[in-house]
Amino acid sequence: MASFFIQDLNRKKDIGANCLSVKFGAFHFIVDAGMDPKTLGNEALPCFSALSPNSVDFILITHCHLDHLGALPILSKQQPQAQILISLPTSLLAPLMLKNSASVMTRQKEEKDVPDYPLFGKEDIAALQKKFFVLKPGKTYCLEKDGQTAKVTIYTAGHVLGAVSVLIEYEGRRLFITGDILFSDQNSLRGAQIPQFGNPDVLLLETTRGDTERTALRRDEETRLLGIIRKTIKRGGICLIPAFALGRIQELLVLFYQAKKAHKLPDCPIYCSGLGMSLVSAFDKMGRRFPDVHFSRQILKQLNVKQLRKRKIDPKTTKLNVPAIYLLSSGMLAEHTPAYNIAACLLKDNKNTVCFVGHCDEDTPGGRLQRVEPNGNFKFEDLNYTTPVRAKIERFDLSGHADRDDLYQFVLAQQPKTVVLTHGDANARQWFFEKLSVHKSDFSVVDPDIGKTYEL
Numbered sequence: 356m357a358s359f360f361i362q363d364l365n366r367k368k369d370i371g372a373n374c375l376s377v378k379f380g381a382f383h384f385i386v387d388a389g390m391d392p393k394t395l396g397n398e399a400l401p402c403f404s405a406l407s408p409n410s411v412d413f414i415l416i417t418h419c420h421l422d423h424l425g426a427l428p429i430l431s432k433q434q435p436q437a438q439i440l441i442s443l444p445t446s447l448l449a450p451l452m453l454k455n456s457a458s459v460m461t462r463q464k465e466e467k468d469v470p471d472y473p474l475f476g477k478e479d480i481a482a483l484q485k486k487f488f489v490l491k492p493g494k495t496y497c498l499e500k501d502g503q504t505a506k507v508t509i510y511t512a513g514h515v516l517g518a519v520s521v522l523i524e525y526e527g528r529r530l531f532i533t534g535d536i537l538f539s540d541q542n543s544l545r546g547a548q549i550p551q552f553g554n555p556d557v558l559l560l561e562t563t564r565g566d567t568e569r570t571a572l573r574r575d576e577e578t579r580l581l582g583i584i585r586k587t588i589k590r591g592g593i594c595l596i597p598a599f600a601l602g603r604i605q606e607l608l609v610l611f612y613q614a615k616k617a618h619k620l621p622d623c624p625i626y627c628s629g630l631g632m633s634l635v636s637a638f639d640k641m642g643r644r645f646p647d648v649h650f651s652r653q654i655l656k657q658l659n660v661k662q663l664r665k666r667k668i669d670p671k672t673t674k675l676n677v678p679a680i681y682l683l684s685s686g687m688l689a690e691h692t693p694a695y696n697i698a699a700c701l702l703k704d705n706k707n708t709v710c711f712v713g714h715c716d717e718d719t720p721g722g723r724l725q726r727v728e729p730n731g732n733f734k735f736e737d738l739n740y741t742t743p744v745r746a747k748i749e750r751f752d753l754s755g756h757a758d759r760d761d762l763y764q765f766v767l768a769q770q771p772k773t774v775v776l777t778h779g780d781a782n783a784r785q786w787f788f789e790k791l792s793v794h795k796s797d798f799s800v801v802d803p804d805i806g807k808t809y810e811l
């Protein structure tokens with residue numbers, strides 16, 4: 356019987372730099388080639404040194420977040436023969452995300468003293484695009500090598516525009532990879548569409564929210580967010596919403612558009628900027644093409660969205676227009692981003708509110724700001740500026756990842772023979788490991804060690 360040989364090439368047992376090596380028969384697939392957003396330099400890459408030169412046949416990219424895509428130009432350069440399997444939206448978004456990443460690295464070269472930066476340039480991104488082979492969700496493709504055939508099918512996975520789950524079939528055995536997945540619908544995107552194919556031999560499961568219990572429904576969180584925005588604007592304040600450029604900003608724009616139609620959004624300017632706005636064209640194009648994507652650039656007009664002008668920010672003197680909504684990247688208030696600079700200008704005023712709508716890593720400025728005690732101070736290291744925190748800080752659970760209970764139910768419904776855990780920190784994996792191990796008479800659970808190859 357054929358086996359799948361699976362090796363996690365992420366250097367950390369964390370979300371980090373996602374990259375999975377899958378070998379079976381004559382085939383060698385790599386699923387995702389991410390860059391660890393918390394690490395600098397070559398250490399941020401997956402362990403590509405474990406791959407023999409010219410050994411990879413196909414690189415499959417599940418979606419465009421940099422923890423899945425960021426190292427693709429480097430992997431593709433090292434494995435020039437490998438074709439890149441990708442969904443249509445991802446093929447449009449990937450070059451934009453990678454160009455942005457290259458310019459961030461160019462800036463960090465001096466600033467953070469990383470001589471290797473940038474790890475790739477425009478020409479690498481252009482070379483990469485020639486190797487894209489676009490797959491349609493739900494259609495099965497037969498791939499050949501040395502007289503052997505493997506079948507690959509992708510399915511839309513919710514999460515973010517272009518995100519897919521993957522089914523690989525070889526000699527009657529099936530490997531299913533969830534990728535980052537969300538089953539419920541978002542305002543801008545339909546939830547995952549995974550058929551009940553039943554009994555995959557191996558199910559690779561993302562575990563991001565294993566350590567998070569949902570306390571409020573998504574709809575209720577959206578209603579609460581709109582309520583806080585109304586209150587802030589009514590008292591003449593600014594509402595800053597730091598959000599991820601890919602997916603979250605567009606999702607919130609659709610939410611605001613629907614709220615406006617229902618008279619639940621106050622009349623005030625909305626300022627946007629950064630990468631989130633550069634991605635709007637791709638979202639608009641996909642919105643016209645796919646009924647599952649609910650986005651049109653028209654809503655920017657209807658909402659009267661204004662581009663935030665690029666300017667030098669001096670938090671002591673810069674005056675912001677009030678009242679207003681600022682919907683800006685990055686979601687974790689990373690240094691040098693519009694959200695970081697605007698936050699520096701508004702924390703001192705108790706009329707203002709900062710609304711975090713996604714996960715913030717503990718060591719990021721966003722994570723640190725959420726831990727500031729009442730009446731405490733916050734230092735914006737890169738601006739060398741400390742401010743009292745008088746603005747209200749709010750958090751909302753609007754994650755693009757499936758709740759742990761939904762994933763648990765998904766595993767039970769699919770009845771795999773083996774479940775392999777990925778894409779989660781230690782506590783998240785632990786929750787899934789314990790919860791799923793109760794069913795060990797039905798299937799086994801593997802929490803893979805870094806670099807170790809498992810025959811499944």
Ligand SMILES: [Zn+2]
Pocket residue numbers: 418420514515535
């Ligand atoms: Zn993702």
Ligand SMILES: [Zn+2]
Pocket residue numbers: 370420422423535778
């Ligand atoms: Zn991810």
